[in-house]
Amino acid sequence: MDLFPEASSEVISAPGASLLLHRGVALGLSSDALLDELVRDSAWRTGDVVLFGRRYRQPRLFAWYGDPGASYRYSGTTLEPLPWTRRLDDLRRRMEMLADAPFNSVLLNYYRDQQDAMGLHADDEPELGDRPVIASLSLGAPRPFRLKHRHDKTVKALKLPLPPGSVLVMAGDTQVNWKHELPRQARPCGPRVNLTFRYIYLSR
Ligand SMILES: O=C(O)CCC(=O)C(=O)O
Numbered sequence: 338m339d340l341f342p343e344a345s346s347e348v349i350s351a352p353g354a355s356l357l358l359h360r361g362v363a364l365g366l367s368s369d370a371l372l373d374e375l376v377r378d379s380a381w382r383t384g385d386v387v388l389f390g391r392r393y394r395q396p397r398l399f400a401w402y403g404d405p406g407a408s409y410r411y412s413g414t415t416l417e418p419l420p421w422t423r424r425l426d427d428l429r430r431r432m433e434m435l436a437d438a439p440f441n442s443v444l445l446n447y448y449r450d451q452q453d454a455m456g457l458h459a460d461d462e463p464e465l466g467d468r469p470v471i472a473s474l475s476l477g478a479p480r481p482f483r484l485k486h487r488h489d490k491t492v493k494a495l496k497l498p499l500p501p502g503s504v505l506v507m508a509g510d511t512q513v514n515w516k517h518e519l520p521r522q523a524r525p526c527g528p529r530v531n532l533t534f535r536y537i538y539l540s541r
């Protein structure tokens with residue numbers, strides 16, 4: 338078991354973005370064991386999206402955990418967070434140290450195979466604030482994460498392979514200037530779980 342994998346941190350240069358990719362982050366157990374545990378123990382649910390007036394099932398499972406009141410809004414529904422599990426709270430503390438920012442919630446996404454995906458979007462909901470710090474922990478199949486500039490078509494898209502045990506910290510104006518996606522894959526691949534730790538400004 339690789340409890341202390343080779344750790345490294347890399348600045349990903351992208352105009353108008355702040356991206357730091359940490360590899361081999363200490364998680365308290367191996368990334369494979371953590372993947373298995375989260376797949377088994379998380380309260381996975383399905384979601385729908387409405388696109389051009391039609392309702393579609395999202396091609397992935399998700400779960401939302403956090404402090405009371407840190408609710409998550411998507412496609413017209415508001416989700417109340419499930420209480421932190423010991424594991425997720427431990428990971429939250431680790432991510433806070435790594436990103437030097439507070440987090441009060443985490444969105445887990447479970448991509449069961451190559452057909453599960455997440456479309457192009459920015460995490461720019463008002464409750465995330467103006468320049469959110471988001472720590473994105475990846476486990477399982479190393480699938481490419483794509484980033485596209487929102488305003489300047491001449492800026493080349495980025496394709497980052499996010500290996501298991503890596504944490505991509507998106508900060509500064511990243512969400513203002515860039516969108517990101519996790520495309521469907523042509524080739525079969527194993528499961529992947531991604532956790533995005535976020536800070537939700539609580540509504541009064
Ligand atoms: O699965 C990923 O790497 C990205 C997830 C994501 O963009 C999100 O949860 O907002």
Ligand SMILES: [Fe+2]
Pocket residue numbers: 458459460517
């Ligand atoms: Fe996102």
